[in-house]
Amino acid sequence: MTRLSECSKRELSEMLADTGIVLDIGAASIRVRSDSPALAQALGTVYGEFPVLDHDAFCEVSASILRVGGARRYFHPQVDFEVDGYRPFEPFPADTHLPLFEWGVNWTLAERFNHCLLLHAGVVEKLGVAIVLPAIPGSGKSTLTAALMLSGYRLLSDEFGVVRFDDGALLPMLKGAALKNASIDVIQARFPRARLGPSFPKTRKGTVAHLSPNAASVTRRHEPALPGLVVFPLYQAGVETVLETMGRSQAFSKLVVNSFNYEIAGPAGFAAACRLIDECDCHRLIYSDLDSAIATIDRLTASVAERRG
Amino acid sequence: MERAWTIAAPGETRLHFFSDGCAVFNPIRWETHVIDLLVGTLMEALLEGPKSIPELVAIALDASDLPIQEGALFVDATLVQLSGLDLVA
Numbered sequence: 552m553t554r555l556s557e558c559s560k561r562e563l564s565e566m567l568a569d570t571g572i573v574l575d576i577g578a579a580s581i582r583v584r585s586d587s588p589a590l591a592q593a594l595g596t597v598y599g600e601f602p603v604l605d606h607d608a609f610c611e612v613s614a615s616i617l618r619v620g621g622a623r624r625y626f627h628p629q630v631d632f633e634v635d636g637y638r639p640f641e642p643f644p645a646d647t648h649l650p651l652f653e654w655g656v657n658w659t660l661a662e663r664f665n666h667c668l669l670l671h672a673g674v675v676e677k678l679g680v681a682i683v684l685p686a687i688p689g690s691g692k693s694t695l696t697a698a699l700m701l702s703g704y705r706l707l708s709d710e711f712g713v714v715r716f717d718d719g720a721l722l723p724m725l726k727g728a729a730l731k732n733a734s735i736d737v738i739q740a741r742f743p744r745a746r747l748g749p750s751f752p753k754t755r756k757g758t759v760a761h762l763s764p765n766a767a768s769v770t771r772r773h774e775p776a777l778p779g780l781v782v783f784p785l786y787q788a789g790v791e792t793v794l795e796t797m798g799r800s801q802a803f804s805k806l807v808v809n810s811f812n813y814e815i816a817g818p819a820g821f822a823a824a825c826r827l828i829d830e831c832d833c834h835r836l837i838y839s840d841l842d843s844a845i846a847t848i849d850r851l852t853a854s855v856a857e858r859r860g
Numbered sequence: 861m862e863r864a865w866t867i868a869a870p871g872e873t874r875l876h877f878f879s880d881g882c883a884v885f886n887p888i889r890w891e892t893h894v895i896d897l898l899v900g901t902l903m904e905a906l907l908e909g910p911k912s913i914p915e916l917v918a919i920a921l922d923a924s925d926l927p928i929q930e931g932a933l934f935v936d937a938t939l940v941q942l943s944g945l946d947l948v949a
Binding site: 800801807824829 | 881882885
């Protein structure tokens with residue numbers, strides 16, 4: 552099957568402007584249309600390992616990134632995010648097309664994806680053990696999640712922990728991992744072969760660049776994973792790595808705070824969160840050194856895998 | 861006759877025990893509370909059916925090292941708190 556990275560810039564631009572590009576990200580599919588050739592090129596890089604799909608495939612989200620018309624486009628060009636005919640945000644500067652697409656789609660998924668418990672968490676998997684990394688913004692979650700993928704873990708998501716209600720399995724929601732500010736240089740320096748999309752300076756979150764999900768993660772994007780670890784990461788410059796075991800009730804409290812739809816889900820969300828905590832070892836990881844943090848998670852993962860046999 | 865305490869919404873209330881505490885889904889307020897294990901034990905007893913205060917005190921004493929006097933005070937205080945949260949009535 553043809554991958555997006557195998558398409559020419561012109562093919563991507565035409566597809567994006569005409570029928571749209573369909574991204575099957577695992578738990579959902581997204582159709583994106585746009586008249587921005589720069590967005591086509593960025594999608595081709597960040598989603599390069601994703602297959603080119605039929606444009607008429609069912610999609611949970613149909614989004615457009617459209618250049619704003621009028622005289623303003625000559626001196627201050629902007630783009631709008633539109634989903635199913637609705638424009639939930641004010642326009643963004645035209646040169647922040649990919650961040651607007653990513654944030655808009657994340658917002659839409661967070662609003663709609665209520666048939667699963669949706670955690671604000673990175674999720675990776677190795678040795679059959681899924682590691683959930685819930686955190687508030689600024690905790691170093693995306694950086695650590697990206698580093699784990701680049702160190703041999705399967706990436707399920709850097710933003711959404713998707714917990715299926717009926718069996719507690721974690722579903723992939725595979726998108727570009729949004730790295731911000733210093734994290735971009737940290738990842739590029741530590742993993743020179745990491746495939747990053749363009750950098751977007753001066754966004755509302757500073758400079759943003761998106762790490763491309765690797766081929767192994769994309770190939771397995773329909774494969775659920777069994778949770779085994781919940782690790783709450785916290786980046787603190789200059790500290791030695793600290794790993795603390797957390798009591799389950801405390802971990803439960805912190806987990807549900809890091810959910811998009813726990814309150815909407817009611818008893819189903821409660822049951823899913825309790826089950827997830829019961830099935831996982833729960834820790835707090837304070838780190839500044841990526842290699843040390845990865846080694847710590849490697850040990851935890853191997854320990855759970857060994858216990859499971 | 862001794863008043864019997866009961867769970868306010870027994871069919872919809874959810875109680876889950878962890879090793880270090882309990883989580884309760886409160887269907888009346890649509891909220892979640894994390895409570896200690898002894899309070900969870902009282903909630904569990906009430907989920908099985910209405911209980912009088914002496915019955916609850918006996919359950920609390922059985923599940924803890926509390927002396928009788930403190931066990932009775934603990935049950936009284938717990939029921940006040942749980943009723944304030946609309947969990948028991």
